[in-house]
Amino acid sequence: MLQPLRGRNAGEYWNGLRCYEPRGGCRAARPCLEGSKSRSWLSGLPTRPVVRFPSYAEAVMRSRIPLSRLLSILAVGLFFGACREPAAPVGSSVGRAQVSLAPGDGLHGAIAFHSNRNGNVQIFVMNADGSHVTLVTNNTALNFGPVWSPDGTRIVFSSNVGGDFQIYVIDADGTGMTQITNAAQAFNPVWSPDGRQIAFTSNRDGNFDVFVMNADGTGATTKLTSNAGDNSPASWSPDGKQILLVRTLDGDNELYVMNADGTGVTRLTTNEGEGDHAGWSPDGKRIVFSSTRDAGNLHIFLMNADGTGVTQLNSGDFTDDDPVWSPDGKKIAFQSTRDGHEEIYIMNADGTGQTRLTFNQGIFNAVPSWRSRPLP
Numbered sequence: 480m481l482q483p484l485r486g487r488n489a490g491e492y493w494n495g496l497r498c499y500e501p502r503g504g505c506r507a508a509r510p511c512l513e514g515s516k517s518r519s520w521l522s523g524l525p526t527r528p529v530v531r532f533p534s535y536a537e538a539v540m541r542s543r544i545p546l547s548r549l550l551s552i553l554a555v556g557l558f559f560g561a562c563r564e565p566a567a568p569v570g571s572s573v574g575r576a577q578v579s580l581a582p583g584d585g586l587h588g589a590i591a592f593h594s595n596r597n598g599n600v601q602i603f604v605m606n607a608d609g610s611h612v613t614l615v616t617n618n619t620a621l622n623f624g625p626v627w628s629p630d631g632t633r634i635v636f637s638s639n640v641g642g643d644f645q646i647y648v649i650d651a652d653g654t655g656m657t658q659i660t661n662a663a664q665a666f667n668p669v670w671s672p673d674g675r676q677i678a679f680t681s682n683r684d685g686n687f688d689v690f691v692m693n694a695d696g697t698g699a700t701t702k703l704t705s706n707a708g709d710n711s712p713a714s715w716s717p718d719g720k721q722i723l724l725v726r727t728l729d730g731d732n733e734l735y736v737m738n739a740d741g742t743g744v745t746r747l748t749t750n751e752g753e754g755d756h757a758g759w760s761p762d763g764k765r766i767v768f769s770s771t772r773d774a775g776n777l778h779i780f781l782m783n784a785d786g787t788g789v790t791q792l793n794s795g796d797f798t799d800d801d802p803v804w805s806p807d808g809k810k811i812a813f814q815s816t817r818d819g820h821e822e823i824y825i826m827n828a829d830g831t832g833q834t835r836l837t838f839n840q841g842i843f844n845a846v847p848s849w850r851s852r853p854l855p
Contacts, residue, residue, distance in 0.1 A: 586606075586607040586608045587607055587805075587806075587851065587853065588606075588607045588806055588849055588852060589849070589852065589854045590604065590606075590812055590836075590847045590848065590849050590850075591603070591625040591626070591634050591847065591850075592605075592625065592814075592844055592848070593622060593636075594839070596842045596844070597614065599619055599621070599622075600622055601617065601622050602623075602636055603615060603844075604651065604854060605854070606854055607805070607810075607812075607836075607849065607853070608836070609823075612837075613854065614653070615651070615653045616638070616649065616653065616656070617653070619640075621639050621644075622636055622638040622647075623636060623637055623845075623846065624636050624666065624668070624846050625846065625848050626668060626669055627670075627850040628648075628674050629670055629672055629673065630674055631651070631850035631852050632650065633649065634648070634649050634848075635648050635669075635670060635677055636668070637667065641658060644664045644666060645658050645659075645660045645661060645665050646659050646660040646666075646668045647659065648694070648695075657695075659692070659695065660679065660692070660696065663681055664681060665690075667679055667680045667712060668712075669712045669714055669715055671715050672715055672718070674694060675694055676692065676693060677691070677693075678691045678715065678722055679692070680709075680711040680712065684702065684705075686706075686707070686709055687709040687711065688702055688703070689710045690702050690703065691739075701741075704724070704737075707728065708728040710724055710725070710726050710727075711724060711725045712724050713725055713734070713768075714758035714759050715739075716736075717761055718763060719739060720738065721736050721738055721739060722737055722738075722739055723735075723757055731751050731753075732754065733746060733749065733753050734746075734747045734748045734786075735747060736784075746786075747766070747782070747785070747786035748768075748782075748786060751771075753771070753772075754768060754769025754770050754800060756768065756802060756846070757769070758802065758803055758804055761806060761807065762808055764784055765783060765784060766781070767780070767781055767802040767803075767804060767811055768781075768782070768802065769799065769801070769802060776796065776797070776798070778791060778792070778794055778798075778799045779791075779792045779793055779800075779830075790830075791830075792811070792830035793815075793826070793833065795817060797815060797817040798814075798816045798821075799813055799814070799815045799817070800813065800814055800845075801845055803848055803849055805825075806849060808828060809827065810825050810827060811826055812824070812836075812847040812849055813825075813826070814845040814847065815835075820839065820840055820842070821842075821843035821844060821845055823836045824836060
């Protein structure tokens with residue numbers, strides 16, 4: 480059974496899944512009201528009871544039911560899969576650019592993201608201008624939360640391809656998929672800047688805590704957090720000395736920073752309902768993050784690395800989430816439901832020039848990660 484939340488979320492039910500609202504918007508990583516309805520993704524069908532999907536980062540981390548019991552729920556994805564394109568071979572291009580952007584726009588490199596455009600939730604890559612969309616994973620599991628390695632040759636992500644949710648690494652061309660965790664459940668991996676370590680969250684000791692391991696999965700795993708809340712790493716500082724994390728206590732998400740060895744934990748935000756995604760700018764001076772401080776709507780904000788100088792970058796009656804910096808710090812990629820579907824957008828780091836990159840009606844594209852080198 481779903482477990483009711485307490486405090487400010489009283490009356491809501493959290494089961495680690497996302498809710499699609501009647502107007503078609505998606506409250507990414509937000510609790511669903513019991514009895515809420517969802518507009519079907521399939522044109523012409525009547526409104527159905529809410530269809531809940533994994534919320535790929537914080538929400539899965541904060542699941543109030545055993546994740547093994549989510550597997551039967553995820554089978555609903557097969558219903559939508561019948562209306563998708565057939566799965567493309569790994570490493571094959573499955574789309575073309577949908578927008579025309581000037582060369583001077585600074586859209587360099589490649590973006591990794593997850594999408595259910597082929598039925599199952601898979602990892603894809605595309606050029607930063609939206610061109611050359613390419614399938615990376617190709618299985619019947621849920622694959623989500625991709626993050627490029629610092630050298631741009633590999634992608635780390637979470638998947639339940641082996642049953643439980645674990646951390647995997649795969650080459651950028653879709654080969655060499657390797658499982659690197661094997662205890663309890665593991666999510667939300669982030670690379671250290673030198674590529675030698677990966678921080679992630681796991682419930683292997685009860686609560687969800689942050690752990691660090693070697694990037695190849697060998698050697699000892701070190702636990703960095705131990706408190707009453709749930710903890711998940713969001714980003715490693717560019718100099719490798721600190722880790723940005725999301726801590727959840729009594730249904731309230733806040734951003735913290737700690738030293739890479741788990742000491743010196745400092746709270747950065749003090750607003751109820753912070754988002755589940757945040758990251759340091761390449762120069763280490765600023766942090767981009769998502770927050771519901773704008774009248775409960777999830778949007779993207781900037782702040783100084785010490786938590787001061789908060790600036791809102793977008794607004795509206797829709798969701799903006801999963802912000803990630805371009806390698807040069809001039810752009811930010813994110814996902815948004817502003818056009819009625821969950822799509823990937825980019826904008827300048829000051830919030831101007833917001834441009835849609837993916838055009839896939841009725842499916843979702845989320846959690847981008849940006850490397851400096853374009854696809855071959």
